[in-house]
Amino acid sequence: MSDAVGLLEGMATTRSIRRFRPDPIPDDLLRTVLEAANWAPSGSNVQNRRQLVVKDAEKRRRIGELYGEAFKVFYPAERLAEEVDPTHQRMMRGAVYLAETIGTEPPVLVLFCRDDAITGSPANAAAFRPWTHGATVYPAVQNVLLAARAVGLGGCLTTIYLRYEDEIKALLGIPETVDTYALVPLGFPRDTFGPLHRRPVEEVTFVDSWGAPLS
Numbered sequence: 001m002s003d004a005v006g007l008l009e010g011m012a013t014t015r016s017i018r019r020f021r022p023d024p025i026p027d028d029l030l031r032t033v034l035e036a037a038n039w040a041p042s043g044s045n046v047q048n049r050r051q052l053v054v055k056d057a058e059k060r061r062r063i064g065e066l067y068g069e070a071f072k073v074f075y076p077a078e079r080l081a082e083e084v085d086p087t088h089q090r091m092m093r094g095a096v097y098l099a100e101t102i103g104t105e106p107p108v109l110v111l112f113c114r115d116d117a118i119t120g121s122p123a124n125a126a127a128f129r130p131w132t133h134g135a136t137v138y139p140a141v142q143n144v145l146l147a148a149r150a151v152g153l154g155g156c157l158t159t160i161y162l163r164y165e166d167e168i169k170a171l172l173g174i175p176e177t178v179d180t181y182a183l184v185p186l187g188f189p190r191d192t193f194g195p196l197h198r199r200p201v202e203e204v205t206f207v208d209s210w211g212a213p214l215s
């Protein structure tokens with residue numbers, strides 16, 4: 001397992017990769033990032049998360065078609081010309097590009113799922129909030145993106161496809177009890193890793209009371 005990037009440096013430079021080289025992902029690298037997904041925690045360690053790796057070209061093409069349709073509703077490409085903030089425009093240009101190529105350019109798509117049939121009823125039902133469902137899945141997505149960064153691969157967390165989740169579930173034979181949470185294209189990047197655009201930590205972190213700044 002190669003791991004040339006330090007953990008904090010990797011976290012600080014793992015940006016969304018939306019443009020990919022055509023090279024296939026060697027099996028050992030794919031295995032490494034999938035292991036990283038599996039290292040992520042789940043509530044009570046019930047391990048109800050599942051990853052579906054889509055390599056089949058025809059299935060990827062169809063998923064790409066559905067993703068593209070969903071993306072057009074969310075953000076028609078013509079809107080790019082109206083963007084005033086150049087950073088946001090660059091990001092959306094990447095998102096438009098991904099929407100046009102996700103079914104053909106990245107060699108692998110990973111669909112992150114959670115199987116309710118495995119979960120059972122939560123022990124702390126009174127305190128349960130539905131968004132904890134996602135909390136079982138998204139740490140695995142971030143683990144995959146970080147592991148990908150470590151081995152020279154890239155990816156992007158996407159959710160736009162959810163508009164056509166039923167169609168994608170049917171295509172992939174996913175049972176009723178399973179929900180999907182994220183679709184991650186993976187491959188060797190044509191984009192570069194680098195610094196992230198984030199508000200300063202002081203602006204988004206409070207201490208002891210809401211609004212009390214981190215000094």
Ligand SMILES: Cc1cc2nc3c(=O)[nH]c(=O)nc-3n(C[C@H](O)[C@H](O)[C@H](O)COP(=O)(O)O)c2cc1C
Nearest residue numbers: 014015016091095098156157158159160161196197
């Ligand atoms: C919940 C969530 C949903 C997202 N969905 C999409 C998506 O459907 N398509 C896409 O291109 N990017 C998607 N992204 C990626 C974000 O646009 C991206 O992470 C954000 O702009 C920050 O950019 P960076 O990852 O390069 O730092 C999503 C990210 C998150 C966290």
